[in-house]
Amino acid sequence: MSPPFSEIASMVGGQVFSTVPVPEADFSGKTVIVTGANSGLGFEACRHLVRLNVSHLVLACRDVNKATTAKEHILAAVPNNNTTISIQHLDLASFSSVQTFAEHCSTTLPRLDALIANAGIEVKTFALAEGYEQTLTVNVLSTFLLGLLLLPKLQQTGAEHGVETYFSVVGSAIQIFAPHEQLQQDDLFKALSMEENADMGNRYYLSKLMDMLCVRALAARTTHLDRVIINCVSPGFCDTGLYSQFQPPWHTKVLLKVIGITAEQGSRCLVKGVLGGWESHGSFMSEGVVKRGGSWVESEEGVEVGERVWKDMMGVLEGVRPGVGKGLQK
Numbered sequence: 477m478s479p480p481f482s483e484i485a486s487m488v489g490g491q492v493f494s495t496v497p498v499p500e501a502d503f504s505g506k507t508v509i510v511t512g513a514n515s516g517l518g519f520e521a522c523r524h525l526v527r528l529n530v531s532h533l534v535l536a537c538r539d540v541n542k543a544t545t546a547k548e549h550i551l552a553a554v555p556n557n558n559t560t561i562s563i564q565h566l567d568l569a570s571f572s573s574v575q576t577f578a579e580h581c582s583t584t585l586p587r588l589d590a591l592i593a594n595a596g597i598e599v600k601t602f603a604l605a606e607g608y609e610q611t612l613t614v615n616v617l618s619t620f621l622l623g624l625l626l627l628p629k630l631q632q633t634g635a636e637h638g639v640e641t642y643f644s645v646v647g648s649a650i651q652i653f654a655p656h657e658q659l660q661q662d663d664l665f666k667a668l669s670m671e672e673n674a675d676m677g678n679r680y681y682l683s684k685l686m687d688m689l690c691v692r693a694l695a696a697r698t699t700h701l702d703r704v705i706i707n708c709v710s711p712g713f714c715d716t717g718l719y720s721q722f723q724p725p726w727h728t729k730v731l732l733k734v735i736g737i738t739a740e741q742g743s744r745c746l747v748k749g750v751l752g753g754w755e756s757h758g759s760f761m762s763e764g765v766v767k768r769g770g771s772w773v774e775s776e777e778g779v780e781v782g783e784r785v786w787k788d789m790m791g792v793l794e795g796v797r798p799g800v801g802k803g804l805q806k
């Protein structure tokens with residue numbers, strides 16, 4: 477079912493008529509992890525964070541060589557900076573890689589102020605990773621496994637330093653086009669991972685909708701006392717390498733040229749995401765501000781289905797890492 481015209485108009489209007497200002501804030505003293513930091517939005521967000529004096533930046537990438545090149549470019553773009561940039565291997569297609577990364581960060585980083593969960597894929601061909609369709613594994617399961625494993629570190633930082641910390645997931649406004657009826661299946665992640673009925677044309681949209689639903693569900697299971705703000709951030713339609721991961725149709729290519737924004741412009745939203753405040757907790761942000769995530773997301777059905785997606789996801793993640801949801805409310 478198509479979303480209401482008003483929602484499509486709001487999305488296109490935001491894309492065409494709004495420009496997110498270059499973020500201004502002081503990140504000195506703070507430690508931030510950016511996943512998928514070697515290219516596109518993640519890379520540009522890192523450049524902003526270094527410009528804004530972040531003290532320690534962790535580039536979490538699946539290809540350490542690409543991350544090394546990215547680090548060199550960041551240092552060249554922002555000379556005389558006050559940032560320590562470290563590189564850590566992270567492959568979201570592997571649950572053990574996620575756990576190794578989280579363990580390393582939890583034990584070695586003195587503090588963690590923000591996790592920008594940016595890495596993601598858009599593919600149109602079916603493949604499995606860890607027994608699940610790879611888009612689900614990378615964009616949803618591993619993204620939340622990582623967030624949940626680092627939640628104690630974020631909480632600890634908040635408590636010790638008296639600050640708000642962030643788990644910010646990069647979603648997409650395109651979620652309004654997701655075929656949400658596909659979420660009404662038992663044993664959801666297994667059902668969506670059956671090749672014969674996998675709707676790969678829409679899979680990316682569905683994964684981004686699932687991100688939003690799980691952000692809201694996780695936020696509902698934490699309190700302000702945890703001092704962790706959890707939100708879902710849309711960067712807008714940006715001309716990045718995301719669209720070279722598959723052969724996009726001609727109209728996507730044309731649209732990208734006509735209304736697409738640069739990775740740098742889109743990355744401003746990622747930085748705004750970790751400045752969003754409690755107003756953004758459990759919510760969707762687009763064009764750098766809190767915005768409606770869509771009428772279906774907010775509907776009674778959307779809330780009920782969202783809870784089921786969360787529970788199904790937690791069933792998978794508990795199997796990967798028993799006790800991963802320990803300490804959450806509800």
Ligand SMILES: NC(=O)c1ccc[n+]([C@@H]2O[C@H](COP(=O)([O-])OP(=O)(O)OC[C@H]3O[C@@H](n4cnc5c(N)ncnc54)[C@H](OP(=O)(O)O)[C@@H]3O)[C@@H](O)[C@H]2O)c1
Nearest residue numbers: 512515516517538567568569595596648713714716717718
């Ligand atoms: N571009 C847009 O219009 C748009 C719109 C809405 C949302 N987004 C979201 O924005 C985020 C960043 O995308 P982008 O547009 O900047 O595209 P991009 O340039 O392709 O960046 C994607 C990043 O994710 C990394 N990645 C992919 N699979 C990974 C894995 N298994 N483990 C760890 N890292 C992995 C990539 O690493 P490699 O370089 O090694 O492949 C790359 O660094 C994604 O979540 C995307 O869905 C983009």
